[in-house]
Amino acid sequence: MDFEKLGAFYLGKEYDITTGELLDQLLMYDARDLTTHAVCVGMTGSGKTGLCIDLLEEAAIDHVPALIIDPKGDITNLLLTFPELQPEDFKPWINTDDARRKGLTVDDFAAEQADLWRNGLSKWGQDASRIQMLQESADFKIYTPGSDAGIPVSILQSFAAPPLNWDEEAELLRERVKGTVTALLGLIGMDADPVRSREHILLANLIEHFWRNKEDLTLRKLILSIQDPPVRQLGVFDVDTFFPEKERFSLAMNLNNIIASPGFQSWLQGQPLDIPGFLSTPQGKTRHSIFYIAHLSDAERMFFVTMLLNQVITWMRTQPGTTSLRALVYMDEIFGFFPPVANPPSKQPMLTLLKQARAFGVGVVLTTQNPVDLDYKGLTNAGTWFIGRLQTERDKLRVLDGLESASSEAGQALDKSELSKIISDLGKRVFLLHNVHEGAPVTFQTRWAMSYLRGPLTRTQVRQLMGGQPPDKEVKPLPQTKAAAEGPLTVSPSISPDIQQIYLPMRKDVRTAVQDLDIKRLSDVQSQLIYIPSVVGMGFVHFTDTRRKVDEREAFALLLQAGNGVPRWEEAEPIDISPDDILHDPEPDTQFHQLPESMNQQRELKKLQEDLATHIYRNRSITLLYSSVLKEYSHPDESEREFRMRLTQAAREKRDEEVDKLTKKYEKRLRTLGNKLRRAEAKLDKKKAKASSRKQEIAVSVGESVLGMFMGRRSTRTASKAMTKYRQSRTAGMEVKEAEENVEVFQKEMQELEQELKEETALIAAEWDETLQEFEEVPIKPRKSDVQVDMVALAWAPYWSLIYKDRIGEHTTVVPAY
Ligand SMILES: Nc1ncnc2c1ncn2[C@@H]1O[C@H](COP(=O)(O)OP(=O)(O)OP(=O)(O)O)[C@@H](O)[C@H]1O
Ligand SMILES: [Mg+2]
CATH class of the missing domain: 1.10.287 (Helix Hairpins)
Incomplete structure (x- = not known):
């Protein structure tokens, strides 16, 4: 049996429903057909989750990444793969209730399950090496928004301004704003109508205001701006008439309660809600990210799913078009998220995905027990239907109706009465596959899943499984600062007028500076803002390489602190600052450090300017990655x-x-x-x-x-x-x-x-x-003439000079405030 076919998923074998016989014909599903999405329906226990786990396993083997929303917690089973198939592997994960019911000890039951899996797999032509291959093909992670049982997810990014153009994507962006506001208000128990509710209108206007200005929002900023809205006019009314200040305050308070609750902190930590990070590891290995949301309340689930889907859409829109399957978005048990009549905030993004994802190679797979849970309009976009046994005549009719309109969309005729007969005869793990890309429907039995289908995991088990794995670390080295604590404090030293002086902006308040010290039980903090002299050099390097299609202008900014001896650019640190950030006046009430001998004369700065060009020329390069197989270079700004x-x-x-x-x-x-x-x-x-x-x-x-x-x-x-x-x-x-x-x-x-x-x-x-x-x-180096130094100036860098006490005694330290 050869089922390792390229771009085709081994889902099972054809099944003769009239004789009840499993046929020798493999059911191979063309992965590309998933770009027109799939719906899987069937009564409880019909094997939907099993089928979809099969599908996800095949996707993983084919290096197709997946975002998996798991409301019940049983897709976590994807992490239960044991190439050795030993009873000890199964033992920690077996369902002890099942063991008890069968009157078996835990050990015996584990042995029985291991046997069951070994036999089941071998009957379907699969073995240990295939499980091994599955494990090696993709990285499986369980994320737990609002909890640290798995990897927590930080939702902060979902308030960041989407990198889309307002003029071109206004409709999409407004939908997103609307969804975000509805989901947010849902969290405080408000079922707000986007057109009538004052709360909804105000928040939507605020978010649009910030996003249009490319300003990233945080919940905190949003709440503060409710009280002091940057938008003064709503419709024909002034904001205070439309929504009086006192009442706005109570909305702000309600939202503030979310942030203030201790539990909410866990929503702000962890892996950023940033789609590429869920589709691959930082090293680029395919990832399947399971979002476990079983522990959340309905409103929280809705909030999270909406935010996630919105992020998916924004990410998707920045991808180039394709006809091959790029990624999967899978949701088990769609109940409540995509209903036919009501309009929860998750519905619009889901609909948008179903309508638009195809062009970007993103396939959506949805399952439900209850076909009446599904929005009829959205379903006409589904090209693949996996139909399992259905409980009632009403469900059957509903599915057939959906099938009919999906088929007519694809220009196909449908034999309803024939299909109706087939659906009534389906057994466990037997599905009718109707694929608009294929001529005729087939019935098949799903193959044995490689993952151990033990059923939903609890949060404690998720913790056990993930073993406190941290979110990905983004490799971004922090600039090192030497604390220049010595030297008397003076007031505004007098400096030769031909030296250009600038001030670096203060970006860190005392509180953050103290927090950054990360010292427990510190007290009696006294602070003073001081300016320490240093030199800042700024400019551009131009990297060109026509053959490799590099034409990249890169800004640089280096901060060189005064030390002992002659200042050298080798000791400078990169600093995140642009000419626009520079100030020409100091902050009030600041003290100044003395200017060192080495940088108090114009010619010294002149020398530094010349040195800088050489330094950049020698040390700056960009590194491209090159695939000798595809003869492709990475772009300079591509990770x-x-x-x-x-x-x-x-x-x-x-x-x-x-x-x-x-x-x-x-x-x-x-x-x-x-x-x-x-x-x-x-x-x-x-x-x-x-x-x-x-x-x-x-x-x-x-x-x-x-x-x-x-x-x-x-x-x-x-x-x-x-x-x-x-x-x-x-x-x-x-x-x-x-x-x-x-x-x-x-x-x-x-x-x-x-x-x-x-x-x-x-x-x-x-x-x-x-x-x-x-x-x-492949390193790309600049030519000397491609280095352009725009400025080398004496720069006053702000620091917090802190005096504090801890258990040991009093300390003095200096912390950068820029
Ligand atoms: N592909 C498979 N390989 C091995 N066992 C399977 C497979 N599919 C289903 N099963 C077995 O059948 C049981 C029920 O199947 P499954 O959980 O997939 O049903 P379901 O349709 O998702 O039900 P529900 O609607 O209640 O979630 C599973 O717990 C598992 O024991
Ligand atoms: Mg299920």
């Missing part, structure tokens, strides 16, 4: 993850194309050969039949001639006829042999062709694997 994701998708598209070409080529040859073979076989049958009939004829003819002799008839004719018959029989025998040889020749050719096809496919697969290998690093 390894983004580059890998781009290449994987490019390689996937290429692979799908090649497989298509190959299939077409061989299909034709196989069909021609098959026809020849069939004809040869038919001829053989005919010859065989002829040969045996000849034998009978001989008997009869010989009999006749013998009879003729006795009866005195003239027998010469008959005798000679018998001879002819005998001769004919001999030739018939030879013809049979010849026909047999013919059949053999075609059979052999057929086998050779099949072998050839296998080898060519393996070649494509190997190439595809190769593209996922390591990359070379």
Whole structure:
């Protein structure tokens, strides 16, 4: 059985519903068909989750990433894969209630489950090595918004201004604002109408205001701006008339309660709600991210799902179009999130996804027990239907209606009564697959899942499984600062007027500075803002390399602190500042450090300016990644993850194309050969039949001639006829042999062709694997003339000078405030 096919998912085997027989025909599903989305319906226990786990496993093996929303907690089972299939592997995860019910000890039950899985897998042609392959193909993670049982998720990013253009995407962005506001108000128990509710209108206006100005929001900022709105006019009324200040205050208080509650802190920590991070590891390995939301309240679930879907849409819109499957969005138990009549905030983004995701290669898969839970309009966008056993006639009718409109959308006719009969006869793990890309529906039984389907995990088990894994660390080195604590404090030193002086902005208040110290039980903090002199150099480097399509202007800004001796740029630190951030006046009530000897003269700064150009020329380079297989370079502003994701998708598209070409080529040859073979076989049958009939004829003819002799008839004719018959029989025998040889020749050719096809496919697969290998690093250096130093100036950098007490005693320290 060969089910490791490129770009095709092994979901099971065809099943003859009339005889109840499992057929030998594999059910291979073309991954690309998922870009038109799939719906999976069936009553409880019909095997929906099992089927979708199969599908996710296949996606993982094919390096297709997935975002998985898991309201019940059983998709977490994707992490329960045990290549060794040993009872000890199963033991921590078995359902002890099940063991008890069966009257077995935990050990015996674990052994039984291990056996069950080993046998089940082998019956479906799968073994340990396939489980191993699954584990190696993708990274599986469980995220738990609002809890640290799995990896917590920080929702802060979902308030950041989306990187989309307001003029071009106004409708989409407004939908997003609306959804965000409804979900947020849902958290404080308000079911607000976007058109009538004052609260909704105000918040939506505020968010739009900030986002239009490309200003990232936080909940805190949003709440503060409710009291002091930057938008003064709402419709024809002044904001205070529309929504008086006192009443706004009570809305702000209500929202503040969310932030103030101790539990809410966990919503602000962890992996940022940023889609690429959920689709791949920082190193670019395919990831399946399971969002476990079983522990959340309905309003919290709605809030999270809405935020997540919105992020998916924004991310998706920044991707290039494709026809190959790029990623999956899967939601188990869609109940309540995509209803036919009501309009919860999750509905609009889901609908948008169903309508638009196809162009971006994002496939949506939804499951439900209850077809009446699903929005009818949205479902006409689903190209694949997995229909399991249904409980009621009403459910069946509903599904058939949905199928009918999805089919008519695809221009196909549907035999409803035939399908209705089939659906009524479906058993456990048997599904009717209706795919608008295929000619006719098929029934199939799902293959045995590699993951141990033990059912929903509790939060404690999730914790046990994830073992306190931290969110990804983004590798961003923090600039090191030397605390320049010595030197007397003076007031505004007098400096030669030909030295350009600038002030770095203060970006950190005392509270944050103290928090950053990370010292427990500190008290009696006294603070003073001081300016410490340093030199700042700014400018641009231009990296060009036509062959590698690099044309990148990169700004640089370095901060060089005064130390002992001659200042050298090698000791400078990069600083995140642009010419616009620079101030020309100091903050009030600030003290100044003395200017060191090494930087108090104009010629010294001049020298530093010259040194800077050389320093940048020698030390600045950008590193591109190069894939020798695809002959592609990364872009300068592309991370390894983004580059890998781009290449994987490019390689996937290429692979799908090649497989298509190959299939077409061989299909034709196989069909021609098959026809020849069939004809040869038919001829053989005919010859065989002829040969045996000849034998009978001989008997009869010989009999006749013998009879003729006795009866005195003239027998010469008959005798000679018998001879002819005998001769004919001999030739018939030879013809049979010849026909047999013919059949053999075609059979052999057929086998050779099949072998050839296998080898060519393996070649494509190997190439595809190769593209996922390591990359070379290619440094691009600037030419000297490509370094442009715009400014080298004496810069006053603000610091907090802190005096505080802890258990040991009093301390003095200086912390950067820029
Ligand atoms: N592919 C599979 N491989 C092995 N066992 C399976 C598979 N699919 C289903 N099962 C078994 O059948 C049980 C019920 O299936 P499943 O949980 O998939 O049903 P469901 O349709 O999702 O039900 P619900 O609507 O209650 O979630 C599973 O717990 C598992 O034991
Ligand atoms: Mg289920």
